[in-house]
Amino acid sequence: MDFATLIQILDSTVRLGVPLLLACLAGLYSERAGIFDIGLEGKMLMSAFFSGAVAAVTGSVWLGLMAGVGGAMALAAVHGLASITFRGNQLISGVAVNFLASGFTVLIAQSWFQQGGRTPQLMGGGRFEPIHLPGAEALRDVPILGPIYHELISGHTILVYVAFAMVPLTWWALYRTRFGLRLRAVGENPAAVDTAGISVVRLRYTAVAITGFLTGLAGAYLATGLSAGFVKEMTAGRGFIALAALIFAKWKPLPALGATMLFGFLEAIANRYQNLDLGIITLPVQFMQALPYILTVVILAGFIGKAIPPRAGGEPYVKER
Amino acid sequence: MDKMPKWADLALIPLINLVIAFVISGLVILAIGEDPLRALDVMVTGALGSAYGWGYTLYYATNFIFTGLAVAVAFHASQFNIGGEGQATLGGLGVALVCLALPWPHWTVALLAASLGAAVFGAAWAAIPAWLQARRGSHIVITTIMFNFIGASLLNYILVNVLRPVGSMDPASARFPEGAKLPSFHDLPLIGGMFLRSTPANVTFFIALAACVFVWLLIWRTRLGYEIRAFGKSEPAARYAGISPYKIVMVSMLISGALAGMMAINNVMGEAERLVLNAVEGAGFIGIAVALMGRNHPVGVLLAAILFGFLYQGGAELALETSIPRELITVIQALVILFTGALDNMVRRPVARLFVKQGAK
Numbered sequence: 001m002d003f004a005t006l007i008q009i010l011d012s013t014v015r016l017g018v019p020l021l022l023a024c025l026a027g028l029y030s031e032r033a034g035i036f037d038i039g040l041e042g043k044m045l046m047s048a049f050f051s052g053a054v055a056a057v058t059g060s061v062w063l064g065l066m067a068g069v070g071g072a073m074a075l076a077a078v079h080g081l082a083s084i085t086f087r088g089n090q091l092i093s094g095v096a097v098n099f100l101a102s103g104f105t106v107l108i109a110q111s112w113f114q115q116g117g118r119t120p121q122l123m124g125g126g127r128f129e130p131i132h133l134p135g136a137e138a139l140r141d142v143p144i145l146g147p148i149y150h151e152l153i154s155g156h157t158i159l160v161y162v163a164f165a166m167v168p169l170t171w172w173a174l175y176r177t178r179f180g181l182r183l184r185a186v187g188e189n190p191a192a193v194d195t196a197g198i199s200v201v202r203l204r205y206t207a208v209a210i211t212g213f214l215t216g217l218a219g220a221y222l223a224t225g226l227s228a229g230f231v232k233e234m235t236a237g238r239g240f241i242a243l244a245a246l247i248f249a250k251w252k253p254l255p256a257l258g259a260t261m262l263f264g265f266l267e268a269i270a271n272r273y274q275n276l277d278l279g280i281i282t283l284p285v286q287f288m289q290a291l292p293y294i295l296t297v298v299i300l301a302g303f304i305g306k307a308i309p310p311r312a313g314g315e316p317y318v319k320e321r
Numbered sequence: 322m323d324k325m326p327k328w329a330d331l332a333l334i335p336l337i338n339l340v341i342a343f344v345i346s347g348l349v350i351l352a353i354g355e356d357p358l359r360a361l362d363v364m365v366t367g368a369l370g371s372a373y374g375w376g377y378t379l380y381y382a383t384n385f386i387f388t389g390l391a392v393a394v395a396f397h398a399s400q401f402n403i404g405g406e407g408q409a410t411l412g413g414l415g416v417a418l419v420c421l422a423l424p425w426p427h428w429t430v431a432l433l434a435a436s437l438g439a440a441v442f443g444a445a446w447a448a449i450p451a452w453l454q455a456r457r458g459s460h461i462v463i464t465t466i467m468f469n470f471i472g473a474s475l476l477n478y479i480l481v482n483v484l485r486p487v488g489s490m491d492p493a494s495a496r497f498p499e500g501a502k503l504p505s506f507h508d509l510p511l512i513g514g515m516f517l518r519s520t521p522a523n524v525t526f527f528i529a530l531a532a533c534v535f536v537w538l539l540i541w542r543t544r545l546g547y548e549i550r551a552f553g554k555s556e557p558a559a560r561y562a563g564i565s566p567y568k569i570v571m572v573s574m575l576i577s578g579a580l581a582g583m584m585a586i587n588n589v590m591g592e593a594e595r596l597v598l599n600a601v602e603g604a605g606f607i608g609i610a611v612a613l614m615g616r617n618h619p620v621g622v623l624l625a626a627i628l629f630g631f632l633y634q635g636g637a638e639l640a641l642e643t644s645i646p647r648e649l650i651t652v653i654q655a656l657v658i659l660f661t662g663a664l665d666n667m668v669r670r671p672v673a674r675l676f677v678k679q680g681a682k
Binding site: 090 | 349401453466649653656659
C-alpha cells in the first residue's frame, strides 16, 4: 500500500466515521442520563429523509438540515414521552422508533416524489459544499504533510468539522460544567439528583433532545454530505454501529472518537478491498463488515477491559411520595 | 377493589392500544392523500376474502407464531431477546444443511430432522449471548442485536463461498431434494380442496400450533416454567428460593432461540425450498410486536400472529391495488409496538383509575 492509497483510505475513514461519530455522541448524552437508546438508527434515517426531501424541494441545504434535525427531534420526543413520562420500556420504545422511521420515510417519500422511496438527486445548493481550508492549494505539493493537509484535513463539508468539534465540546460539557455533572448523576443515581432539588424529568428530556439534535446532524450528513439525496434504508445499520462504538468507548467522548474512526476505517477497508489478503490468511469482506459487532461483543464480555453502563440506565425514575 | 379485573388487562387494554395504532395509521393514510376505508377494504378482501389470501395470511402467521413465542418465552424470564432475526437466519442454515445432506425418502422424516437442525442452530446462536449475560453480565439486548448483524454476515459468507452451487451467480443454496418437499395446505386431505396450489401455507402451521401448546405446558404446567416465571418476576426472590439464575437464563434463551430457529422450516423448507439471503425478512422483529400484543401467552401470540399475517398479506395487496407502498405495514407494526409496549402506561393508567373509581362506588 503506497502513501497515496493510505491517504485515500484515511480520507474515506473520516467521511464514513463522521455519521458514526455524531450518532455515537448523540447516544452518549441520552445513555449518560440513564435513557437507553437503541433508536439512533431510526432518528438518523428520519433526518436523512427530511433533510434530503426539503433540500430537494427548496434547493437549500440549510433548510434541509433544519428539517432533518426537526424530524429526528420529533422521534426523540416520542422516545422521551414513552421512557420518561410514561415510564415505558426504553428498549421497546427504541425498537418502535426504528420501525416508525423505516416505514414512515418510504411511505412519505413515495407519496411526495413517486421515485420508489427515494428523493430526487440533490445538486448545487442542495448539498453541503466542501470547505477548502486556507493554504490547502498552496501546500498541496509539500511532501507528506501537503497531501495530509490537502486531502485529509481540508476539503470536507461543514458537518465534518462540526462533528470533530463536538468531541472536545462534549468532553467539556460533561466533565467541566454543572449541567454535565447533573447529567452524569441522573444516569447513575437519579434519586440523589432529585433530593438535591433538581428535576430528573427535565434533565432527561434535555438529554434526549440533544440526542435528537445530534442524530439529526448525522442523518443530514448522510443525505446531503456523503451522498446526494435520500435512499430507502440508507442508514444501513450505522445507528447500531454507533451504539456499538458507544459501548466500545465505554460511554466516554474521547474514546468515542477513537471507536467511531476505527469502525469508519474498517468500513473504508471493506469498501476498498473485497477480500483482505494478510499474507497468512485472507479475511473475507463479510468478516470485515461484522468486525465492529464482534469487537463490541468481546468488549461487552469483559475480556478486554469491562464496559460498565451508567447504573440507572434503562430504569424509569419513580419519584418517591 | 384496588386493581383492574383480569379481562381488562388481557383484552381491553391491548384492544384500546390496537385501536389507537390503527386510528393513527388511518390518519397517516389520509395524510398521504388516500382513503383509509378503501385501504382497509382492500386489505381485508386481499388477505381474508379468498382461499388465495388465507394461504398467504396463514403462511406469514406461521412465521410470526414461532418468533412471537420465542420473544414471549424469553420475556417470562425477563430477558428481552431481540435476536430472533439472527436466530431464524441461522435456523435456516440448519434446515438447509439437513435438507441438502441426504436424498430424503419421505417428507415426514425430513421434517423431523430439519426441525431438529433448525432448533439446534437457532439455540446455538442464542447460546453465546445467553452465556455472556448469565456469566459475564453483558446486556442481552445489545449482544443479541450484535449477533443479528454477525449472523447476517456469516450467512452471506456461507452462501457465497460454501453453499452456492458451482456456476451459479446467485448467493443462494442449491434447491432441496424432492423428498424434503413439505406438503402445502392444498396437498392435505380434508382441507386441501379449500386452498390453492400456488399459496405457501404448509404443514408447518400445525407444528406452530403444537409449539403454542408446548410453550403453554412449559410455562404454566412444569417446574421449570414455574422457575422461569419466578425468576422473571423477581431475581432476588428466585435466588433465595434456590433457583439458579445461570440455569434459567441459559435454558429460557436456548428454548427461545430454538423456537425462533424453527421458523425456518416454514420459510426455507416450506416455501423457498432453498436457502436465500435475508430469508427471514424482518419476521424476527415482528415477533416482538406479536409477543407484546399477545401478552406473552400462547393464545395471545397465536391471535396476534394471525393479525400480523393479515397485515402482511393485506399490505402486499395494498401495494398492488393502490399507490400505498407496503411500508405502511412497517408503520402499523411500529405503532403497535409503541402503544402496546412502550406507551402501555398511557392507556393503562386512566383505565385503571376508571376501574378503581367504579370499584369504590
